[in-house]
Amino acid sequence: MDLTLSDEQRLLRESVDRFVTETFTAEHRKRSANEPLGFSPAIWKQFAGLGWLALPIGEAHGGLGGGAIEIGILMEAFGRGLVTEPYLSTVVIGAALVGACGTGAQKQAILPDVAEGALTLAFAHSERAARFDLGHVETTATRSADGWRLNGNKTAVLDGAAAKQIIVSARIVNANGASGKLCLFLVPADAPGLRVRDYARLGGGRGCNLDLNDVALPADALLGDGSDALPAIEAVVDRAMAALGAEAVGIMQTLLDTTLEYTRIRKQFGRPLSANQVIRHRLADMAMQVDEGRSMALRAALMADAEPVARSRAASGAKAKIGKCARFVAEQSVQLHGAMGVTEELDIGSYFKRLLAFETLFGGSAHHYRRHAALSGRLQA
């Protein structure tokens, strides 16, 4: 057992910490809020140059073969800087789905481009009626003479409007009309029949809802060989939750540091806020929750390649636990800032909103305690 970072990991952390501190300032955030794509394409190129986009991609496809720990190191720093570049959607999720399901030709066509920063991806999976159940997909894929036709509606597609290719999940409609396997399809952003309802995303960046209305795709738009994609989706979303957990830890740590500083400086009744016992206890509780969150994010990353039940229990446990910690830390940070906390005057509102978005993505704490209980045999799935 050894939980210390390797030399390479330490170097990675130093370089991402430095880059984020220098680049992702409050002024930068104001500018990027006005970027049509929600992030800066120039910075994305820099990510590529630093090797971060290639990090988890296999060496055979121009990648560096890094793992969940390395992703966690990046994501925690991204959280501190409220980075809006589409790292999660393109690298952690998109490239991983292609890597897990794609044919040799598909991997060769996509992964090197992702690593170079030439291609961004998005994952269109959630649907309103699914309420975060990964297996619940009503979007359909019907075979046509020369390929496929997709119909359905997707929500919470992160960075969808920026993506050149969107990975869409759909159930194949069998010849007898019954619904069949859950599969993934590569849908070009400009496909006729695809309507992208782009929006500014809570906490920064952009998201969209998708309407797929008879979207016609060639036969090779099917990602992989047509086998059931649910196990791959579960594995990739588990990794994404571990990555998001690390990002949330970075955000929580910043909120704690900022609030600590503020309560030391702000004086009421002739003494600093932090001189009051109730404030000191609150800060102590916040610090405890940030620390627990850190443990859970690390745990989920370390178990990202474990067998599916152990991996999913760790991922859901982390999402549930960090979600609870995040809510407490976020709400108390605002509370202890008083009216300053509920305004856009300070940064803490942005961090608060990003944590709120974190809580929602892929389901909140209650959903993941339930998934954990089901995986543990305590509840029926």
Add this chain to the structure above:
Amino acid sequence: MDLTFNAQERAFEQEVRDFLAANLTPELKRATALTPSVFSDPDIGMAWQRALHRKGWGAPGWPVDHGGPDWTPAQRWIFEAECARAGVPNVNVMGVKMVGPVIIGFGSPEQKNFYLPRILSGEDYWCQGYSEPGSGSDLSSLKTRAVRDGDDYIINGTKIWTTHAHHANRMFALVRTNESERQQDGISFILIDMKTPGITTRPILTIGGDHEVNQVFFDDVRVPVANRVGEEGKGWTYGKYLLEFERGSGIASAKLRDALKTIADLAGSDVTGRAIDDPDIALRMSEVEVDIDALEMTELRVLSALQTGQNPGAVSSLIKLRVSEIRQAVTRLGVDVIGNDGLAVEPARPFYRLNHEPAVSEELLPVVPEYLNGRAYTIFGGSSEIQRDIIAKMVLGL
């Protein structure tokens, strides 16, 4: 003991319902449902104030000789409950519920004659100038100075977090008229015309994306001494009197019930993928409803004490604390009910006058901003931490 209303009270209930049916237009209802901030915009709020005033119901808490309707506490309860259920606009309380009672209690006859009718009719729109950048919880440390110059005060300083200062034509403010005494003793209560030269207002956006609060700057602003309410140096007493109104002002359970019903309706609908089928959402909904039941019963106990001429005591701090926490629980439930659709931010305001199609269904738009703006409930009007100190001191005698 009896929880039911008598025949007279039920007749009044019907009168209120008839009034609401005739006056609460679909436009006002829709605007209210789609407003995520504490108060309605003035065009909506004042339209409602005028309708109430026409009926003689413009100021339920005022004495009859100043235009109050002379209701029993039970009637006030019925009125508030019916209004909340119907979804009436949230009229800015600064006039009728805050400065009005102070002028009635401590103002000169001239002030009463001038200001009170204009509050009732909605002609004047008020804001509250108490907080300052350096003086929030510790309000009596405030520094905005009013220096006597003949028949005027000359005011210099700044107020912050002033709700609707950008709409208001008048402000009631606490200012320092004497530096030498105990902190609380040098403060006076003054009425300021917002068009007086030297006043500037800076908008402050809140995290929900709304413009409700402002910072107001005073640069050699001349205000007649005649605009001071009551005695010089007694402003703190009047201001605290008013804060108690703000804390205990009324009947919150009915509005909370209405807010919960809005969320429950969303949860039962396809726009949220029927969130109510999620047992966690259902359980939490019951938990919040039971909290509202407890609050309602407390409010009724206060009402009953008032009805029989007793003093309810320091229970207003308990109520303020619970109301703000329950409000936050309701808005939080809303966020969890709408799930992924809460990720979509609509920056334009007001939601009821968008000139584009929003990314998600219209009725979902206020849900997340309400939660975000709602973080303020445990901060303004005396924060939860300060409220607990008051309970410890005033209720528990510690």
